Structures are given as structure tokens and as C-alpha cells.
Amino acid sequence: MASLKLCLLLGLFAFFLRMLAIQGAEGTCRLLGKFDLHGYVESENRTLIIGGMFPIHFRSIPEKEPTSSEPVSPKCEGFNFRGFRWAKAMIHAIHEVNNRLDILPNITLGYHIYDTCFTTSRTVEATLAYLTGQNETMPNIRCSAGAPLIAVIGAGGSTLTIASSRILGLYYFPEVGYASSCSVLSDKYQFPSFLRTIPNDDHQSLAMAELVRHFGWVWIGTIAADDDYGKYGIKYFKQNVEKYGICIAFSETIPKIYSREKILAIVDAIKESTANIIVVYSSDIDLSPLMEEIAHSNITGKTWIASEAWVTSALIAKPEYFPFLRGTIGFGIRRGDIPGLKDFLLDVHPDNDASDDLTIEFWQTAFNCTWPNSSVPYNTDFRTNVSGQERGVNPVFHQLCTGKEKLEDIKNTYLDVSELRITYNVYKAVFTVAHALNNLDTCVEGNGPFPKKSCAIIDDFEPWQLMYYLKNVKFTTFDNELIKIDDNGDVYASYDIINWQLKETGEISFVKIGIYNDTKDGHEMKIYNNDSIFWNTPTLKPPRSVCTESCQSGTRKGIQHGVPVCCFVCIPCADGEISNETEARECFQCPDDYWPNTPKNECVLKEVEFLAYTDALGTTLVVLSLFGACIVLSVTFVFRMHRNTALMKANDRELSFLIQLSLVITLLSSFFFVGKPEEWSCQIRQVILALGFSLCLSCILGKTIVLLLKYRHTKFKPTEKHAHIVMQPLHQKLLVLISVIIEVCICTAYLACIPPYVYKNMEFQNVKIILECNEGSIEFLCIMFGFDVFLAVLCFITAFIARKLPNNFNEAKFITFGMLVFFIVWISFVPAYLSTRGKFKVAVEIFAILASSFGLLGCIFVPKCYIILLKPERNTEEIISGKATTNDKSAPPSSASCTTEISNSTLSTLALDE
Numbered sequence: 001m002a003s004l005k006l007c008l009l010l011g012l013f014a015f016f017l018r019m020l021a022i023q024g025a026e027g028t029c030r031l032l033g034k035f036d037l038h039g040y041v042e043s044e045n046r047t048l049i050i051g052g053m054f055p056i057h058f059r060s061i062p063e064k065e066p067t068s069s070e071p072v073s074p075k076c077e078g079f080n081f082r083g084f085r086w087a088k089a090m091i092h093a094i095h096e097v098n099n100r101l102d103i104l105p106n107i108t109l110g111y112h113i114y115d116t117c118f119t120t121s122r123t124v125e126a127t128l129a130y131l132t133g134q135n136e137t138m139p140n141i142r143c144s145a146g147a148p149l150i151a152v153i154g155a156g157g158s159t160l161t162i163a164s165s166r167i168l169g170l171y172y173f174p175e176v177g178y179a180s181s182c183s184v185l186s187d188k189y190q191f192p193s194f195l196r197t198i199p200n201d202d203h204q205s206l207a208m209a210e211l212v213r214h215f216g217w218v219w220i221g222t223i224a225a226d227d228d229y230g231k232y233g234i235k236y237f238k239q240n241v242e243k244y245g246i247c248i249a250f251s252e253t254i255p256k257i258y259s260r261e262k263i264l265a266i267v268d269a270i271k272e273s274t275a276n277i278i279v280v281y282s283s284d285i286d287l288s289p290l291m292e293e294i295a296h297s298n299i300t301g302k303t304w305i306a307s308e309a310w311v312t313s314a315l316i317a318k319p320e321y322f323p324f325l326r327g328t329i330g331f332g333i334r335r336g337d338i339p340g341l342k343d344f345l346l347d348v349h350p351d352n353d354a355s356d357d358l359t360i361e362f363w364q365t366a367f368n369c370t371w372p373n374s375s376v377p378y379n380t381d382f383r384t385n386v387s388g389q390e391r392g393v394n395p396v397f398h399q400l401c402t403g404k405e406k407l408e409d410i411k412n413t414y415l416d417v418s419e420l421r422i423t424y425n426v427y428k429a430v431f432t433v434a435h436a437l438n439n440l441d442t443c444v445e446g447n448g449p450f451p452k453k454s455c456a457i458i459d460d461f462e463p464w465q466l467m468y469y470l471k472n473v474k475f476t477t478f479d480n481e482l483i484k485i486d487d488n489g490d491v492y493a494s495y496d497i498i499n500w501q502l503k504e505t506g507e508i509s510f511v512k513i514g515i516y517n518d519t520k521d522g523h524e525m526k527i528y529n530n531d532s533i534f535w536n537t538p539t540l541k542p543p544r545s546v547c548t549e550s551c552q553s554g555t556r557k558g559i560q561h562g563v564p565v566c567c568f569v570c571i572p573c574a575d576g577e578i579s580n581e582t583e584a585r586e587c588f589q590c591p592d593d594y595w596p597n598t599p600k601n602e603c604v605l606k607e608v609e610f611l612a613y614t615d616a617l618g619t620t621l622v623v624l625s626l627f628g629a630c631i632v633l634s635v636t637f638v639f640r641m642h643r644n645t646a647l648m649k650a651n652d653r654e655l656s657f658l659i660q661l662s663l664v665i666t667l668l669s670s671f672f673f674v675g676k677p678e679e680w681s682c683q684i685r686q687v688i689l690a691l692g693f694s695l696c697l698s699c700i701l702g703k704t705i706v707l708l709l710k711y712r713h714t715k716f717k718p719t720e721k722h723a724h725i726v727m728q729p730l731h732q733k734l735l736v737l738i739s740v741i742i743e744v745c746i747c748t749a750y751l752a753c754i755p756p757y758v759y760k761n762m763e764f765q766n767v768k769i770i771l772e773c774n775e776g777s778i779e780f781l782c783i784m785f786g787f788d789v790f791l792a793v794l795c796f797i798t799a800f801i802a803r804k805l806p807n808n809f810n811e812a813k814f815i816t817f818g819m820l821v822f823f824i825v826w827i828s829f830v831p832a833y834l835s836t837r838g839k840f841k842v843a844v845e846i847f848a849i850l851a852s853s854f855g856l857l858g859c860i861f862v863p864k865c866y867i868i869l870l871k872p873e874r875n876t877e878e879i880i881s882g883k884a885t886t887n888d889k890s891a892p893p894s895s896a897s898c899t900t901e902i903s904n905s906t907l908s909t910l911a912l913d914e
């Protein structure tokens, strides 16, 4: 009993102490400031309240001198019909939930809507007001009576949402965004209680990059609003386009606080840039002043890529701006036609509630009149004065509103329900909360998601408990759209690709030209029909946007330092290189046998050069050699016909025939030089030539040696016997045979060891392959022809010494002359041969062959033929033998001796005068 008393006493004491503490706390509490928030509240007889934040005004005007007077919340200006419609849509959605029997049947939802004036400060004020109530004095405690606030829909722009969500996140208080698309809001570490019905901008940025790539634009200008939405959006866009090698021509930021200089700087950047495509990530509110200036500066010919925040905005899609913005392509979030909304929107009138300042302001702005007896200032619609002065504040005179104005009669953004995209998102946001609440309400105890399988109680639950249901919400809208919120609070991304076109009525129409969907495995972009797109170009063809026109094939891109990669110079491919595609980074070397064509876009087979039979030069040389051979054959014929004449008898006929044969060989060997060089012709030609010459020269040597001996004999008067022994015809033939055999051996060794081969010479001319014979071994070649030279030198020396033989027919002189011709030809051949290229090289060699052969032919046989054919009277036994007997009776009728028998007078015309 005593202990019970003690307990009671202690309890009383504790209660007393607590009362004292609260009183003390109240004593120090103070209302720090009263926020001047406007909006709509409906909380009477409501079970639960949903908050909502909408930009019903465009901006707030800061006080000029806040320090000298008590600071008050900045006033809002510029009535935003669109934001007003969004707010109304929320109310409409709540009404619908309340009227539906399948969702929250026993619960009536109320709402508490605040106007954010599209400013962060107002948004934070509204957020704090939600958390503590306007009249509360103690932070962290919500004391207001009435239905509890359970979630907030809002707050419009991402920057505002970031501000409010940071505060709401502290309490894990649910916030459902309908327009805040900035990707950072998906970070659940920073924003644990935020979720949204608009797709994350990462998808939109990627979609824009895909679109730009789809149309092949590589030189893009970007403009971003100076907020999280603009900055993050453009940042991700840039990251994505960089992957595709697209370059950013300029990047501008629209100031949040109106500044004409800054806007003019953007206009200048647009004007100066060659980029025809401009991507704009901004809300219509921020973009409007820039558009005004663009129209003022008459900037046409640009194609604008719109983000979802302005793609269907009436603020931008105005007839005044259309000449500058036609052909705009943008991404719109999914639209939906909310049933009954139009009627609900029409049901607005200042008479309904005299204290509804927002409706009065709406009425005043919509009908351009002043509501009688109202303190609501007259505010014209948002209008940016180009001079930069303040826009539409309290004009001097206005007609009074009668209240009989008809909303149906005016064309107003508020009533335009043709493009309900954000409005539909507001609707979805309300239904998301409603469905989550419904799930919470229908939880069966013992089967709940919370500890010990418990459920939350609809009359008294914690914000985090609703958060649980919000994160797992799944429902379908009237439009059959499945709404499912993922772990990051995001929804599935789906965009309409919209093109701005002009209707026949002169109105702007937003034509859906494609879709962009984020699928499980990647994304898909579909443009229905390229022809259905209206382009802002004179030709109505897709515009081009490049820094430098693409490099044609035959050239390559030359990257310049310090400029974006899309600006480059086109460098023609070097000799021997091609590029067969446009935009080539490098040129490629043609294979060996190929050479670039004139435009340098293809490798073509090189022209093969050789001295062909069909060549004029080739034909001439062949004809000449045939002619030579014919002459030799006719000489043979003449000799044969006159074989029984004295001159022929006195001659060594076999040696003569051998010389003729060798000359035919050398002359005809030129056939192997003409024509396409083949392995066999290369091998055979020099060899045949060398053999021909060795045969010819050894025969001549046989003759000259006899002449020399004869000369010595006459000079030094040696014995008959001596001369007879020295040179027998047999010896001559032996000499020829040995010489030829030696040459054959050299030739065989040459062909066996290092034979000549066909060689494609590409060193001297790139365009042509000179098909020539490579001699294989120069050493062997030198030995081979060296032997001929050796024989020729011997011939010359012997003939030269014997030239003074005092005979009638001094053959030694003719041979000396012939050998001189031979030497001159071949000595002059060397420099000529070395200095020519290609087929002329071969021609020079053939020419030398022909010249030397003709020289020998002319010098050795023509004098004889002359006697035989033209002076037959001298070709008698008497003249020949007469002479022979005077000189050397016993000498055999050798070729040398017989010639001496021709009278001196006859030959004086033919002989070389010394």
C-alpha cells in the first residue's frame, strides 16, 4: 500500500515537473516568420491530406531594400495558366479518388496546395509549412489539429524539388514528383523519400543523342537553363553524343534572373555559330525571354531540339515565334486525356469563393480586366519586355470585370486540354498516393509487411510506412498505362517524338513523328516516316549540321589542334595511297601491282610497260632487223649464185657463210628483246646475242689472223713454209669452234647458276610497272660479253696491223672499219643504255645490235657484192690470179689471199683511205 502511495506521489511530482518544462519551453518559443503562401486548402471533413506544390506564378520579385524594413516573402508575378491547370488537375484527381468506390472507400482525401512561384525559396517555405504547419512554433513537431498530411505532390521544377525533397527526406516524408525529371533525384541516398511519375532525364538525354545521330548531325549547339534540370540534362546529352563523335559547337546557359546582356550574348553565340541544330534543355518559363530575343534578332534556319519541358508549351509555341521555331523536334512525355477534366476546369469563377485570390487573379489575367473590390493586383500574362524593363505590373487603367465573361469564348492555355502531359502526370501522382494508401488500408493484420507481419493503421501511420507502399505501388490508369515505381522511385520511360508543324488553319500542331521507349534490353527509337517531318529548311529536306563538310574519298581527315574533332581539314591522300570511303581517317597504300586512280578512291592495276611488237618503235626495230636478215640472206644468195666466180673461189666460203649465219642470228635475236618479257625470252636473248657475236667475231678473227700473217709474211719475207703452216683453213675453223665452245660454256654456266628473270620494275615510275628482264648476275653477263669484247679487240688489233697490206682488195681495212663501227656503236650504247628507262632501254639495245650488225654487214660483205654484182668484169680469174701470182704463188686460195687479187684501182673507191 505504502509503495503504491509512493508511486502516486512520484508520478504527481513528475507530472508537475513536466508541466513546468513545457511552460518554460513555451516561454522561449517564437514565430520566426510568417510565410505569405497562397494556394488551395480543403481539409474539412477529410481523413487525410495530400500536399501539392505548383508554379502558379512564373517568378517572385525580391524586395528592393530588405534591410531597412521588416523582410517579407517576395511577391509573385506572372500568372501561369499551365501551373494553374496542373493544380486544378490535382484537385480533380482527388475528387475522382473520393468519388471512386474501389479506392479508399472509407476515406476522403483533402488537399493542401501551395504556389511555388517557380522559386526555391517559396518551395522551401511551403515544405516547412507542410512539416510544421504555418502556425506552429516548434520545429520537428507537427501539432496542427485536423487531418494529417500524408504526402506531397510536387514541386514542379527539379531544382525546387531537390530543395523540398532534401527537407522532406529528413523525415522520410513521401514526395511524388510530376515534372521533376532531373536524374539526381533518383539517388535514394540523397532523396530517400522521393518518387515520380515522370521519367528520369537520363533517358531523355540519351534519346536526344540518338535523334541527333539518327539524322547525322555532328555539330550541335546546346542551351541549358541555369538549374539542375538544364545542367544535368545537357551534361548527360553531351556525354552521350561524345560517344558518337558528335561535337558541341557552343554551350550556353539561360540566366535564372532576367539579364538582357546575358540573353543577347546567347543570341550572338547562336548567330555566329555554324551549328544548325540547337538542343535546349529548359523549362518554357526560363526559355521564354530568350525566344523573345531570337524572334527580335530574326534568327531563322536553325532546327531546335526541345526537351519535354517546353516541347508542347503554349508559352513558346506561339505564332510570333513560329517562323523561327518551325520544324522543332522534341520529346514529350506520354500524354493522356483525363476524363471530365475540361468540365472541371471550366467550373471556375471568382464568385464561387470571394477569398480565392488565385481565381480572381486568373480571371483578371484571362479577361484582361480588374475584379471589382478586390485587392488582388492586376497582373498581365507573362510578357518579357525586350527592353528589359519590368513586365506588366499594375497598369494604369483597366476595365472592370463583370463576372459574365465566358471562359469558353477565350483561347487559353489553362483550358487547352489537347496536350495533357504534365497534367496527366499530376493525375498519375495523385493516384499513386491513393493506390498506396489503399494498399495500406487493405492490409490484413498478420500478413502485413512490417515487423511481426503487422500492418499500418490508416488513421495513424508513419510516413515511412506509406513510403513502403508507394515504392511497391502498381496500377493501371484509365488509359491502360501500367504505373510501376522502381527502387529508385522512377517509372518506365516512354517519349513521343514531336514535330512542330503548321495546320491549314494557321495554328501550330504538334505532330507525333515517332516514339522512344526504354525497354528491358536497351532502348528503341522509331521514327514512323521521315517524309512526315516538317523541316525548317528552304528545301524542306533534313538540315545538315556539320563543322566541316565530310571529306570525300581520296582524302583523309586532318585533325587540327585546339579545335573540336568535327572541324578538320581534308588532306588529299599521298601518292600511292587511296581512301575509298568518305570521312576516312587514314589513307591506305595500294598493293604492289596497283596504283590509285585519279580521284584516289580506288587502286587500279598499274599499266605494264614493255616494248611491244605493236609499238611503233617495236615494229620499226623488228622490221629493221628483218630487213637486215633479208639483206644477209640475199648476200648469201648472191654468194651462192656466184660461188664459181673467181672472187668466191678465192674466198673461204664456209667462213663467210658462218659470218652471214651469225649476223642473221644477231639480227634476229632482237625479236627476243621485243614483246612481253617472259622467263624464257629473258634467258635466251642475251645468250643468243653473245653467241651470235662470238661466232661472228671468231670468224672475223680467223680472217684477220690470216691477213696479219700474210702481212707479216710480205713484210718480213718469211719462208713459204712458215706462212703455210701458221694458218690452215682447218685452224681457222678450230679457232671458231673453240671460241664458240668457250662462249657456250660461259652461257651455260650463266643460265645454270644465276639466270636472268622477269622483273617488275616499279622504282622509277609509280603509275607503271616496267616489265623488264633482270640480268640475274652482272658478273656473268660481263664475262659473257667480255669474251665477245676480247674477240672484237683481237679482231681489231689484227685487222689494224694488217690494214697496210699492199693488196688490191684490202679486206683488213674494211674489217678495221667494221670493227670501229662496232666499237663506236657499243661504246656509245653504254651511256645511252644507262640513261634510258623502260621500254626505251630495250630499244637502245636493239638499236645497238642492229647498228653493229649492219656495220659489220656493210663493211665485210657490201664491197664483195659490189664487185660480184656491179663489176663482174673484175671478177675474173686473171685479175685475181694475176695479182696472186705476183705476190705469193704458193699461197693457197685463202680468203685473205684471194682478196688481194683484185686490182687496186677497182677498190680504191671502196677502201678506207688512210
Ligand code: TRP
Pocket (backbone or CB within 6 Å): 156, 157, 158, 159, 179, 180, 181, 182, 229, 283, 284, 285, 308, 309, 310, 422
Ligand atoms: N522537367 C522539368 C524539371 O525537371 C520541369 C518541367 C517539366 C517544367 N515541364 C515543365 C517546368 C513545364 C516548367 C514548365 O525541371
